Amino acid sequence: MPTFIRGATILAMGGRHQSTPFTGDILIVGDRIEAIGANLPVPEGATLIEGAGKLVMPGLINAHLHSGEALFKGRYDNLPLELWMLYSYPILGAKALAERMIYLRSMVVAIESLKTGVTSLTDDIFEAPRQSFSQLGAAVQAYDDAGIRATVSGHVMDRDFLDSIPFSREYVPTDLQAEVAKLTPPTTEEYLDFAREAYAAFHGRSGRIRFMLAPSAPQRCTVELMQAVNELALEWKVPFHTHIVETKVQGVTGPALYGKTLMRYMADLGLMHPGTTIAHSVWVTPDDIALMGEAGVSIVHNIISNQKLGSGIAPVRDLLDAGVNVALGSDGICSNDTPRMFDVMHACGLIHKVTTPDYKKWLSAAEVLHACTLAGARSALIDREVGSLEVGKKADLLVLDLNTVSFTPRNDILNHLVYCENGSSIEKVMVNGEIVVENGRLTKIDEAALLAELQAAMPSFNAYHAGVERANKAFEPHFDAVYRRCNQTDLGIHRLIGASDIWPAKAS
Template identity: 70%
Template structure:
């Protein structure tokens, strides 16, 4: 199958053009871009698309999301991360979720993502009380069916809950501590065996699905698990995807547990290198940033989620200056409440303007677009195949209508994309050379039928989850006390905005 797009405005994000638009043609053959230029000849039988008045750009890449939260979208508000996790990632009273719910839940995320311009996602999947290969397969199958590119994980935690949160023994109720201490997480060996089986089963499915290794966070994983996971990631050349210092509570965790920051702990373990992607990095120190830059890690900036959960402002300019690769993500679908990457781009372009009066250090639109495309591909270790429009790369791209209200009047296209566009101008979404969204319609699946099926299942699911929420509410007062303590609220310390989180 061939597609020729003629006379379009092209935003290639490649080494030659960067974020400077130019006029030209794009020839797609099979799953890849065959030619970029002007006056290109269409092969026999090719689909011809008139690009006049259209913008062709790389598909957006959501570099950090948790599809498991999709059924809680719009459910929670005004909770810091640790409190919010009691209900979105409950530890008490859970049971395995049916595979069909997981399939539909994943499809819900993929539908919104594709229709708003995201061609590639990194989904860090967690299931409570434990994930099965069958559950992971349900998510993978949804992504395969709809036609999106995805890197998926089996989320790893092998440390007991009490050991993952500082001051838990000081603040959590004694009866809850007893119950939590009776719960035994899977071992490091169990997780490594699971990862090996998942890699064999899912990696490189349909040329679009990849598996990654995702130890949850250094405070939630033993050193044994972190190092074993890193060994697999290096062997398979896939990301080691983790979370570090999203909140002030987590910022207190490293010194409390290890006598050093969590980044320093990762460095000392030898698990800090260019194959590592770190979500958040809000509460990193200057030494942390230097270590991260020297290692060449990627950081996913989850700007909307960090605001909703009150986590703080990541020191993005410092990270970029140090040589860290920047990507963007929505984070969880109920700590952001959507999978829309254009929302994330706008928030990333605006938030840092209030973190410092030095406007030379604010993010510009080109930097934001790069983080949402090539930077995201780099974080998933697939920048050799996607993230920019280049000959030989996979044809993952968007066609937008420059005649839409979002581009009127047409000034700087990059500014329009970051500050004006919301996905409403998208006419076509192409992944792996295939048109998967055409004029707002998904071409591979019956969206209406899938969503109707999910609606029918939701009452029973929410009734189950409501009982789980009630059970985990027993921990809320203690977790709230830990949050107040780590943020200095019990000492009367004021919260002030700075260019790196809070003081």
């Protein structure tokens, strides 16, 4: 049965109207938009949604998150990435998480995402000590049950973790180094076999689930693994999704390990192309930015996470001017600590106003919204399907009430969306032509029962994880020394992190 939205204010973010709101109708047949325009005929038997006083816009796209952190939501603060990872991505002591806990953990992400207007997410899923096919299946099942669109991965690294951190061998005691050396990462063939099995099982499920390849970062993966994974990504037309220069430590890593920046290292390996999506890109040089633009890569700007971890501010205007596709992401659910993309848009719209006094270079609300819709879809290689309201595209959309405090007195709707709205005006969320949220309630699952089940399981999990934290605390003073040393290094790039002004030239 078709759905007809009549007389709404429409923000299409694509096609002829782009970011200019207009009044019109939308006809949805099956999972796709059949027609958009003014005074369209209402098909017989169609489900009618009156659009007067409503805004219809594309669903928001979270282009980079880690659902594995959802069990640590609200747990950590005032730690930079290198120390924070000791507890959220522990080196020692982690054991395989039960599939039911992964399902519930993923549901927490799906529920909050959908209720706040996210219709599509890219989940780079890490499991310690390594991910199994059935563990990934539990996350996929949760997203499938909730009704969200998701691109999921098997996050992988195959190098000794200490070899990915510059100077760590100088600071980490040999007994701890020996413990790390006992860990056995997957081989290239083992990961490729896992990826092929996951792709065959999950890619295309329900018309909403996709699989992608996600080597963690160039310093954490062997050349053999990255190049083999890249070949599969190109063959399957899925993203090659990775992390590059999130922190100043990582800015130091390329020159320290390879004698060149990590972006140049990636380019020299043939791994920079339009299918490459890079999370963060904070500590990039002008030459890096030119390389990225020439290659046509996407980056995901995780502005709230980068603030919470003190990582810096990505040079978004320079990246956009170079032709880089810039999407927005929440990043991990304990480095943010939420997948709410209205929050991310708000932060993005504000933060870049303090990076330069040249106000003509500040981001506009239209640019921020584009990053959270069509650019996000482009980063996941699904922009021909979603990201804007256009005839033939999937019906992933939001219906918001314009008669709310957030839209009063209703001046520029784009500014209201970026600076005033927080998701509370959402009445309906549609994914793949199906209403999955109605008046704040998920239609496909029992939210209260799922949350109660997870709450009941948390005391046991927290007791286990407290032991993991104790085991990894032994690394903290040594990683602290690495962090301080790297933040005293002059890269010739300023990202509003003044660590060299905080500490003396040499750490005692």
